[in-house]
Amino acid sequence: MTSVDRPVMQKKDYKTDQDVRWCPGCGDYSILNAVQNAFAKMGKQLHETVIISGIGCSSRFPYYMETFGFHTIHGRAPAIATGVKISNPALDVWVVTGDGDAMSIGGNHFIHAMRRNIGLKILLFNNRIYGLTKGQFSPTSEQGKVTKSSPLGSVDYPFSPIALTLGAGGTFVARGVDVFGAHLEEIVIKANAHSGTAVVEIYQNCNIFNDGAFKGFSEKEVRDARILYLEHQKPLLWGPNKDQGIAFDAQFRPYIVTGADLGKAYVWDETAETPAPAMALATMSETEFPVPVGVFRRREKPTFEAGVQAQVTAAKSKKKESLRDLLYAGEIWDVK
Amino acid sequence: MHTSNTSTTGHEKGLQDLDQVVIRFAGDSGDGMQLTGDQFTRTTALMGNDIATFPDFPAEIRAPAGTLPGVSAFQLRFSSFDIHTPGDAPDVLVAMNPAALKVHLKELKKDGILLLNTASFSALDLKKAKYDKDPRTDGTLLGYRLIEVDLEARTQEALVNSALDNRDRERCKNMYALGILYWMFHREMAPTEKSIAQKFGKKPDLVDANLTAMKAGYAYAETVEIFQTAYRVLPAPMKPGTYRNIMGNQSLCLGLVAAAQKSGLQLFLGSYPITPASDILHQLSTYKHLGVITFQAEDEIAAVAAAIGASYSGCLGLTSTSGPGICLKSEAIGLAVMAELPLIVLNVQRAGPSTGMPTKTQQADLLQVMYGRNGESPVCVISASTPADAFEVGYEAVRIATKYMVPVVVLSDGFIANGSEPWLLPDPETLPPITVSFAPAGKPGEKFMPYARNPETLARPWARPGTKGLVHRIGGLEKQDVTGNICYDADNHQHMIETRAKKVANIANDLPPTATIGDRTGDLLVLGWGSPRGAITAATQRLTQQGHKVSCAFLRHLNPLPNDLLALMRGFKKVVLPELNSGQLAMMLRAKYLIDVQSFSQVNGQPFKTDDIEAFLKTVLAGMKKEVRQ
Ligand SMILES: Cc1ncc(C[n+]2csc(CCOP(=O)(O)OP(=O)(O)O)c2C)c(N)n1
Numbered sequence: 001m002t003s004v005d006r007p008v009m010q011k012k013d014y015k016t017d018q019d020v021r022w023c024p025g026c027g028d029y030s031i032l033n034a035v036q037n038a039f040a041k042m043g044k045q046l047h048e049t050v051i052i053s054g055i056g057c058s059s060r061f062p063y064y065m066e067t068f069g070f071h072t073i074h075g076r077a078p079a080i081a082t083g084v085k086i087s088n089p090a091l092d093v094w095v096v097t098g099d100g101d102a103m104s105i106g107g108n109h110f111i112h113a114m115r116r117n118i119g120l121k122i123l124l125f126n127n128r129i130y131g132l133t134k135g136q137f138s139p140t141s142e143q144g145k146v147t148k149s150s151p152l153g154s155v156d157y158p159f160s161p162i163a164l165t166l167g168a169g170g171t172f173v174a175r176g177v178d179v180f181g182a183h184l185e186e187i188v189i190k191a192n193a194h195s196g197t198a199v200v201e202i203y204q205n206c207n208i209f210n211d212g213a214f215k216g217f218s219e220k221e222v223r224d225a226r227i228l229y230l231e232h233q234k235p236l237l238w239g240p241n242k243d244q245g246i247a248f249d250a251q252f253r254p255y256i257v258t259g260a261d262l263g264k265a266y267v268w269d270e271t272a273e274t275p276a277p278a279m280a281l282a283t284m285s286e287t288e289f290p291v292p293v294g295v296f297r298r299r300e301k302p303t304f305e306a307g308v309q310a311q312v313t314a315a316k317s318k319k320k321e322s323l324r325d326l327l328y329a330g331e332i333w334d335v336k
Numbered sequence: 337m338h339t340s341n342t343s344t345t346g347h348e349k350g351l352q353d354l355d356q357v358v359i360r361f362a363g364d365s366g367d368g369m370q371l372t373g374d375q376f377t378r379t380t381a382l383m384g385n386d387i388a389t390f391p392d393f394p395a396e397i398r399a400p401a402g403t404l405p406g407v408s409a410f411q412l413r414f415s416s417f418d419i420h421t422p423g424d425a426p427d428v429l430v431a432m433n434p435a436a437l438k439v440h441l442k443e444l445k446k447d448g449i450l451l452l453n454t455a456s457f458s459a460l461d462l463k464k465a466k467y468d469k470d471p472r473t474d475g476t477l478l479g480y481r482l483i484e485v486d487l488e489a490r491t492q493e494a495l496v497n498s499a500l501d502n503r504d505r506e507r508c509k510n511m512y513a514l515g516i517l518y519w520m521f522h523r524e525m526a527p528t529e530k531s532i533a534q535k536f537g538k539k540p541d542l543v544d545a546n547l548t549a550m551k552a553g554y555a556y557a558e559t560v561e562i563f564q565t566a567y568r569v570l571p572a573p574m575k576p577g578t579y580r581n582i583m584g585n586q587s588l589c590l591g592l593v594a595a596a597q598k599s600g601l602q603l604f605l606g607s608y609p610i611t612p613a614s615d616i617l618h619q620l621s622t623y624k625h626l627g628v629i630t631f632q633a634e635d636e637i638a639a640v641a642a643a644i645g646a647s648y649s650g651c652l653g654l655t656s657t658s659g660p661g662i663c664l665k666s667e668a669i670g671l672a673v674m675a676e677l678p679l680i681v682l683n684v685q686r687a688g689p690s691t692g693m694p695t696k697t698q699q700a701d702l703l704q705v706m707y708g709r710n711g712e713s714p715v716c717v718i719s720a721s722t723p724a725d726a727f728e729v730g731y732e733a734v735r736i737a738t739k740y741m742v743p744v745v746v747l748s749d750g751f752i753a754n755g756s757e758p759w760l761l762p763d764p765e766t767l768p769p770i771t772v773s774f775a776p777a778g779k780p781g782e783k784f785m786p787y788a789r790n791p792e793t794l795a796r797p798w799a800r801p802g803t804k805g806l807v808h809r810i811g812g813l814e815k816q817d818v819t820g821n822i823c824y825d826a827d828n829h830q831h832m833i834e835t836r837a838k839k840v841a842n843i844a845n846d847l848p849p850t851a852t853i854g855d856r857t858g859d860l861l862v863l864g865w866g867s868p869r870g871a872i873t874a875a876t877q878r879l880t881q882q883g884h885k886v887s888c889a890f891l892r893h894l895n896p897l898p899n900d901l902l903a904l905m906r907g908f909k910k911v912v913l914p915e916l917n918s919g920q921l922a923m924m925l926r927a928k929y930l931i932d933v934q935s936f937s938q939v940n941g942q943p944f945k946t947d948d949i950e951a952f953l954k955t956v957l958a959g960m961k962k963e964v965r966q
Pocket residue numbers: 055056057058059074097098099100101102125127129130131132133138
């Protein structure tokens with residue numbers, strides 16, 4: 001990577017001349033930091049990278065990255081990015097979106113990106129609130145959330161973005177947390193290595209409208225007791241002394257094992273064919289169980305853009321047709 | 337049908353020369369009327385007549401058989417002279433069942449030929465067609481030249497040796513009818529033999545049965561006494577060249593592909609199926625060998641969004657839809673306005689509002705594409721006026737979108753999309769060049785300015801991601817001119833709104849003079865846009881022949897309007913504008929030019945009839961005379 005064409009990159013190379021406009025203390029800053037670190041580690045070249053976002057606080061992200069950037073319209077970033085990726089599969093295309101942007105107004109495009117397995121890397125900043133519009137509940141807000149638009153508490157049940165992504169056929173599904181910088185960097189690098197659609201849900205604190213949404217498991221003091229780090233081919237263990245584990249019953253219901261039963265802890269396989277264990281982890285109660293972070297699923301499968309380009313290439317080699325032949329086709333006749 | 341002479345040469349029965357004929361095939365949607373009409377059209381085009389067609393089918397794929405909503409029709413007009421429309425009232429009606437008779441008889445000319453299939457006239461059939469009595473016996477059919485044939489029985493007889501089962505044999509009855517008409521109108525059967533063999537090539541029994549039925553129909557007409565004369569329509573004098581019969585959706589696709597090839601751009605279509613635009617998606621998806629990428633999106637928003645993404649990355653982004661889809665695309669089109677990217681939006685209009693009448697035609701989306709977005713959001717709007725014209729319009733859309741870096745909306749409609757006419761094929765070599773240049777790689781240390789403008793066109797550079805030194809950010813937020821940075825400054829916003837407007841307005845400096853049919857001054861100017869062109873032309877020609885000082889002109893460019901339009905309108909005492917909406921362009925012209933443009937509106941889902949336009953223009957002319965006398 002140290003040729004003239006691919007110079008070594010440093011974090012500062014990705015900074016733009018624009019002032020970052022997030023509220024001081026917003027979790028978006030840590031995410032920007034982690035992404036810039038990860039990009040530098042991967043040696044991403046500025047001109048090969050495109051970052052496409054929708055609308056929301058999170059979607060301001062492209063302005064702060066010295067790459068190609070397109071800040072589009074609410075919810076549509078995956079669709080626009082799909083057009084970019086199909087047109088030029090060589091580009092490295094990232095999508096930055098929020099929980100409202102991706103799960104609410106853009107839900108349709110989001111699930112169809114999974115269905116197609118198009119090579120987009122989607123960073124979903126989940127602050128469980130509509131930040132930019134000043135604090136209404138979002139499709140990931142917990143039920144009963146009191147906000148300006150739900151003074152008596154929201155009636156809606158929330159989505160689990162991970163479960164939704166798994167259900168839609170996502171081939172790379174992971175979760176990180178804004179304040180777990182090094183872990184997030186690692187996940188971004190893993191997402192990058194995946195050829196198809198990669199979704200990284202990032203728990204992000206909105207200190208203005210939903211402060212502390214994740215502190216019950218993300219703060220330093222409780223982290224070890226509350227976070228379950230998913231590690232490929234290692235048992236699902238957590239706790240300061242790794243003395244608690246998750247096992248599954250025959251119906252893939254999770255239960256906690258300790259002591260002599262610790263050996264029953266499920267050995268995590270992020271490449272498993274069945275999405276059942278990942279789904280179980282994605283939907284288990286946040287209060288009764290630890291909060292899993294890391295890679296839920298990673299399975300390679302041919303990408304959409306490769307399939308589309310392959311059809312074009314094959315058709316081109318099979319049939320040559322000049323413009324004249326194209327126009328002068330079918331039943332034609334001459335008038336003298 | 338105007339008879340010009342009678343001769344009996346070469347034919348055992350009489351042979352009469354006509355200068356034009358209008359035939360309407362009408363039957364159940366399962367009766368194959370579209371295919372029958374299409375075959376007659378191909379043959380007739382190959383025989384050198386001028387021809388215009390109008391398929392009119394129900395939205396339901398298979399409404400209950402024998403009912404009124406299930407009736408599907410195909411009208412065609414062919415002639416030995418230059419024609420502009422598929423004709424108003426048919427000279428010949430082929431009615432395959434009582435329902436078809438019920439729906440279409442009222443339009444058949446008095447003394448017109450009615451070829452009636454008598455196979456299904458049971459009490460139940462009549463009831464389904466809402467006939468209280470049998471129309472054959474209650475005088476309903478008096479005044480027409482009735483030819484009754486039991487097409488089902490005759491077809492079954494003809495196909496006794498066919499390998500097909502009864503049901504499939506019966507389905508060949510449309511070909512039997514076609515055979516009869518081929519004899520009546522002195523058509524050759526060879527083109528259909530070839531085309532059916534191609535169409536059903538993999539099923540020889542089917543080819544055989546269809547062709548046997550057609551030939552039997554031909555022989556039947558030749559032999560039985562009810563057919564006294566055959567008619568002949570000599571070829572029309574046409575400009576020398578090579579022709580192909582073409583439908584509007586087809587030629588629009590070809591125009592876009594031709595422009596893509598000429599400009600060296602890769603065409604990317606993002607689309608979501610919708611009548612009557614789906615055929616564009618179907619056709620372009622067969623052009624992969626020409627490098628065309630088609631993407632069937634999850635909805636119309638994704639379709640236009642992907643097209644914008646494609647344009648952003650240096651392809652020619654295109655999206656095709658009809659009115660309801662335009663509603664969904666509006667926000668994204670606004671993004672393309674703001675991002676100043678080339679984008680082509682095809683709107684094959686249909687009758688609205690809401691789902692409306694999907695298979696019927698209308699031109700009522702003009703104001704929607706002009707003004708139906710938030711903020712000041714100008715786009716270029718152009719329109720196709722005939723099936724063949726759509727080729728040039730597709731080509732023009734690409735020229736403008738890439739030269740000015742603007743979204744271009746192309747308006748077509750169901751009548752153009754599915755209608756057909758002979759198309760004088762252009763020489764690909766002489767198509768005007770379209771030069772596209774992408775921003776070159778930037779020099780180290782130099783900052784790329786995404787909104788630095790071409791001083792003449794005001795277009796910003798087209799910077800492909802992947803190009804070194806061009807990294808930049810764009811988006812829907814207002815931006816500073818030149819740098820493209822987000823900017824909320826009041827003066828800058830005013831300037832940017834004016835600049836985006838001016839960029840579109842500038843296109844007017846780049847348009848040919850508006851052509852007229854007739855003098856450039858006179859009593860009455862009939863303006864038109866889109867599919868009413870044919871009916872307006874025909875009506876104007878009739879009035880000119882009657883000695884009136886009437887001219888007509890057609891607007892391909894609706895935004896911006898041509899620079900010479902005002903002077904042209906001022907050269908006439910009155911301006912009339914027939915359109916298939918409630919007067920939308922008329923309103924635009926009145927607002928912009930303060931000229932008393934008189935609207936002639938029709939919103940019944942059908943194309944204009946020449947007679948109706950002529951009658952309206954006559955009342956206007958009569959009114960003008962009165963005004964003068966007063
Ligand atoms: C079509 C449209 N509808 C509504 C809005 C207003 N809006 C902007 S951002 C947003 C919600 C953003 O929430 P989220 O995606 O969670 O992003 P966050 O600000 O929390 O990062 C809404 C409703 C808009 N910009 N466009």
